[in-house]
Amino acid sequence: MTTPHVSLRFSTCDLCDSLKADTSGATRWLPGQRYRSYGARMRFAGPIATVRCLEDNSRVKAAVESFGGGKVLVVDGGGSLRRALLGGNLAASAAKNGWAGLLVHGAVRDLEELRAADVGIFALGHVPMPTERRDEGLSDVPVQIDGQWIRPGEWLYADEDGVVITPTAVHPVG
């Protein structure tokens, strides 16, 4: 597997400038304030892998401990802030295994360690309580976040302005 090349000079605003006339619904986006950036990378992009889980990070652990190859892990945690789906150890694994970033629709913890992790981490919030792993959750299934479908293999671009999801890789213009 090769690591996809993504220019980290992309900007979600430039992408949206080039995609704004597309009314097909293929382009989806999430507002920047929905997520806070916790990792060392404020800008990340790559093909999507997914996990859907509720207060059990078994599948997140399995994903970040496997080869990331420049992918972005989208974690649909149901929006729960009761348990942290990612902490310092798993963030370090994600960085070591070449994940470009994680979008966690849920909570994270270990903020100081997350700041040091060379990976993008966007999450709804943080809470100190970890999950109890019961081997529950699904990997590489379509997930729905804020009413928008996000599917494995699609592309995600994230920076401080927000998050853009496209069916295939798109290139910045201008």
Ligand SMILES: O=C([O-])CC(=O)C(=O)O
């Ligand atoms: O292990 C967990 O469940 C989350 C965590 O604290 C870590 O990644 O360090």
